[in-house]
Amino acid sequence: AQSVTQPDIHITVSEGASLELRCNYSYGATPYLFWYVQSPGQGLQLLLKYFSGDTLVQGIKGFEAEFKRSQSSFNLRKPSVHWSDAAEYFCAVGPVGGYNKLIFGAGTRLAVHP
Amino acid sequence: DAGVIQSPRHEVTEMGQEVTLRCKPISGHDYLFWYRQTMMRGLELLIYFNNNVPIDDSGMPEDRFSAKMPNASFSTLKIQPSEPRDSAVYFCASSFRDGERYFGPGTRLTVT
Numbered sequence: 001a002q003s004v005t006q007p008d009i010h011i012t013v014s015e016g017a018s019l020e021l022r023c024n025y026s027y028g029a030t031p032y033l034f035w036y037v038q039s040p041g042q043g044l045q046l047l048l049k050y051f052s053g054d055t056l057v058q059g060i061k062g063f064e065a066e067f068k069r070s071q072s073s074f075n076l077r078k079p080s081v082h083w084s085d086a087a088e089y090f091c092a093v094g095p096v097g098g099y100n101k102l103i104f105g106a107g108t109r110l111a112v113h114p
Numbered sequence: 115d116a117g118v119i120q121s122p123r124h125e126v127t128e129m130g131q132e133v134t135l136r137c138k139p140i141s142g143h144d145y146l147f148w149y150r151q152t153m154m155r156g157l158e159l160l161i162y163f164n165n166n167v168p169i170d171d172s173g174m175p176e177d178r179f180s181a182k183m184p185n186a187s188f189s190t191l192k193i194q195p196s197e198p199r200d201s202a203v204y205f206c207a208s209s210f211r212d213g214e215r216y217f218g219p220g221t222r223l224t225v226t
């Protein structure tokens with residue numbers, strides 16, 4: 001069955017430090033992969049997506065993610081974190097029964113220390 | 115564009131009452147999704163529509179939940195009767211074809 005695992009529930013980093021959020025998936029074929037960010041009291045916003053091609057994907061707000069088929073992973077990275085990056089981050093995989101159905105991970109809550 | 119609009123933003127109701135959540139998708143979008151977010155279960159897809167037609171409602175928890183999309187600019191999610199376990203944040207999202215999914219700000223529902 002398709003699934004998404006985000007092993008880290010909470011992560012705390014210092015402002016200016018690098019960041020890597022982990023995402024592992026289970027999927028029978030080549031998946032579509034997504035990272036979303038949710039700020040407090042807000043809906044989810046798409047950071048980046050992978051459909052095919054270059055396995056290193058650039059997104060908004062300076063984020064990037066790398067698709068590694070051999071590890072079934074799609075980890076999100078940022079070289080230097082800003083205080084405004086504090087939020088919850090969700091990895092998602094699809095399609096499940098068609099493109100428009102995604103499975104979301106449980107999320108990783110990021111705290112940024114000044 | 116104002117983005118996806120949801121109302122109300124917060125709803126507090128007593129068990130047994132009917133609750134109606136509303137959503138206005140982004141103009142021109144042909145897909146509309148209803149999600150529920152809880153600490154225990156994370157983000158779950160309840161139902162989605164394409165061109166106002168329900169395509170997949172397999173995520174709707176039970177018969178107490180119903181969703182309608184009478185036209186391209188409006189959708190409702192109704193819970194009748196409501197129960198405390200329905201307390202959650204309900205998100206509406208829309209997209210154009212297979213494009214990016216845009217989420218609304220959510221409705222925080224508390225059933226006492």
